[in-house]
Amino acid sequence: FSTAANALDANKRVIYARDAQGRPWARQLIAIAESGHLVCFPVYARKKHAAMRQLFSTYDHTLAHLLRVPLWRSREATATIKPLVCKEWYDDGVWTP
Numbered sequence: 001f002s003t004a005a006n007a008l009d010a011n012k013r014v015i016y017a018r019d020a021q022g023r024p025w026a027r028q029l030i031a032i033a034e035s036g037h038l039v040c041f042p043v044y045a046r047k048k049h050a051a052m053r054q055l056f057s058t059y060d061h062t063l064a065h066l067l068r069v070p071l072w073r074s075r076e077a078t079a080t081i082k083p084l085v086c087k088e089w090y091d092d093g094v095w096t097p
């Protein structure tokens with residue numbers, strides 16, 4: 001159900017990094033919280049390495065800047081992200097880029 005919620009809700013998007021052949025290499029869910037913050041979730045990749053996390057971090061910061069919204073930074077408070085289409089979705093915790 002969460003895959004559908006992430007694909008259908010207008011306040012959520014899944015960002016993909018692809019290799020030269022177009023195959024997904026890594027992905028990250030981002031969302032806009034009720035507070036207006038850009039919330040970034042953990043990066044899931046085929047292999048863990050710092051360079052991939054750094055690329056997503058740069059993307060997250062740039063996107064927040066272009067959207068003119070603050071980046072969610074708190075590790076202590078949970079961002080409220082309203083489900084728009086589905087009643088529920090799986091929140092696997094925020095990532096601080």
